[in-house]
Amino acid sequence: MSELADTPKPPFYAVIFTSMRRQADEQAYQETAARMLILAARQPGFLGVDSARSDGVGITVSYWESEDAIHAWKLQVEHSEAQRRGRESWYSQYSLRIARVERAYDFQAGT
Amino acid sequence: MSELADTPKPPFYAVIFTSMRRQADEQAYQETAARMLILAARQPGFLGVDSARSDGVGITVSYWESEDAIHAWKLQVEHSEAQRRGRESWYSQYSLRIARVERAYDFQAGT
Numbered sequence: 435m436s437e438l439a440d441t442p443k444p445p446f447y448a449v450i451f452t453s454m455r456r457q458a459d460e461q462a463y464q465e466t467a468a469r470m471l472i473l474a475a476r477q478p479g480f481l482g483v484d485s486a487r488s489d490g491v492g493i494t495v496s497y498w499e500s501e502d503a504i505h506a507w508k509l510q511v512e513h514s515e516a517q518r519r520g521r522e523s524w525y526s527q528y529s530l531r532i533a534r535v536e537r538a539y540d541f542q543a544g545t
Numbered sequence: 546m547s548e549l550a551d552t553p554k555p556p557f558y559a560v561i562f563t564s565m566r567r568q569a570d571e572q573a574y575q576e577t578a579a580r581m582l583i584l585a586a587r588q589p590g591f592l593g594v595d596s597a598r599s600d601g602v603g604i605t606v607s608y609w610e611s612e613d614a615i616h617a618w619k620l621q622v623e624h625s626e627a628q629r630r631g632r633e634s635w636y637s638q639y640s641l642r643i644a645r646v647e648r649a650y651d652f653q654a655g656t
Binding site for chain 1: 604
């Protein structure tokens with residue numbers, strides 16, 4: 435990922451997913467993570483995503499038009515299976531926080 | 546950072562800070578970033594923080610009891626100066642999103 439998500443004016447919703455990985459199954463994890471980004475972007479109501487991982491901590495924040503859009507993505511078939519494998523194999527720990535974005539500010543350095 | 550933030554039951558607030566760095570002034574940036582985590586943790590209403598950076602994208606999510614607590618942290622003197630230096634020297638781009646966390650779920654793998 436090389437750009438920040440560009441979201442519309444609030445209000446909208448954010449899913450803040452923070453995780454710690456287990457040391458296992460790296461290739462399948464990477465492939466699935468990449469696939470989930472592609473699938474999420476096809477979901478109705480998807481607004482963008484930011485993702486980073488360092489020192490064992492991963493953070494993925496996805497942005498959505500509505501809670502209904504988040505709920506539909508949670509239930510998407512391939513995503514449901516990825517969630518199951520995540521709990522079974524890939525993550526030692528994670529937290530999921532659903533939040534309503536109320537204010538937003540952007541900064542861009544002058545050229 | 547080696548643990549995920551452990552926040553109380555919602556509702557509470559999250560500040561989602563996503564950024565792209567300029568290639569400059571790395572040591573001062575790292576020192577200031579570390580100092581800001583220490584100072585934030587001393588602020589009234591601070592609940593925790595998660596932070597990661599990869600492929601040029603940084604994500605720091607801090608959690609707060611209230612919007613007033615977020616506002617007080619924004620105005621904290623050393624933090625205000627760090628924000629100024631961030632715009633002047635460290636970031637090519639950033640977004641700041643203030644969100645109300647409404648639901649949260651945690652997963653911990655069995656041992």
